Amino acid sequence: MAGLAVMGMPSPxxxxxxxxxxxxxxxxxxxxxxCAFYRQYDIDPDTGGRVMVxxxxxxxMHYQRQKDGLIHSIDTRRAGAMRVTVLRxxxxxxxxxxxxxxxxxxTVYACLERDPGSGxxxxxxxxxSRHFDxxxxxxxxxxxxxxxxxxxxxxxxxxxxxxxxxxxxx
Numbered sequence: 001m002a003g004l005a006v007m008g009m010p011s012p013x014x015x016x017x018x019x020x021x022x023x024x025x026x027x028x029x030x031x032x033x034x035c036a037f038y039r040q041y042d043i044d045p046d047t048g049g050r051v052m053v054x055x056x057x058x059x060x061m062h063y064q065r066q067k068d069g070l071i072h073s074i075d076t077r078r079a080g081a082m083r084v085t086v087l088r089x090x091x092x093x094x095x096x097x098x099x100x101x102x103x104x105x106x107t108v109y110a111c112l113e114r115d116p117g118s119g120x121x122x123x124x125x126x127x128x129s130r131h132f133d134x135x136x137x138x139x140x141x142x143x144x145x146x147x148x149x150x151x152x153x154x155x156x157x158x159x160x161x162x163x164x165x166x167x168x169x170x
Contacts (some may be wrong), residue, residue, distance in 0.1 A: 023111045024093040026120055028086060030158055033063040033095075035106055037128040037154035059152070061106055061128065063095055073097055075104070089141030096136055103136050105129050107144045108156055122158065127151035 027033060037059045062074045063084060072081040073095065082097045082104075095106040106128050111121035127144075129151035136143045144151075 023121055024088065024108055024124070027108060027124055027156065027158070028088060028093055031065045032158065033156055034158075035061040035063075035126055035128070035154055035156040037061070037126075037152040059128065061095075063106075071095070085137070087137070087140050089139075089144075091141050092144055094136070094140040094144070096140065102130055102132055103134075105131070105136055105140070105144075106156070107140070107148075107151070109144070112155060124156045125153075126156045127153050 060076045063071055064074070064081075065071050071084040071086055073084045074081050082099065085096045085098075087094045087096060091109070093108040095108075097104040106126055108124045108126045110125040111123070112125050113123040114120065115122050127148055129144075129147050131143070131147055133143050133147070
């Protein structure tokens, strides 16, 4: 319950749908999660704000839940799939891979866009970091807070919801 208090409780005037009460629940349980990360952005000429341009990401991560419940990732920066641990901190959702002594971590920190009909989140704010801080397995939120400035920003979504597993035979 402490996690809900940290994420913020609605004011009495707000109505919260079940999809909004657990912002990362749908993503954490999804069979397919796709993330794109950017080192640089384009600048919106009208607002001056930073814009992530689809197709111009620096790296892509795809997380796939297997039939046995294990999660594997495929990353455009390397060959092969890696096993992933998913941890929910009090404030964030973390996909953690151990590669030799290094950790490759995707941290999902916010809902960026909701489906107008259901209120379910469809795009999530995320960052991807690579580091050697073993505390990430015990205190993933604290490690994120310390390292987020050096992480690559991006977003995650459920873009592969209707595709069959890559391992499935035709």
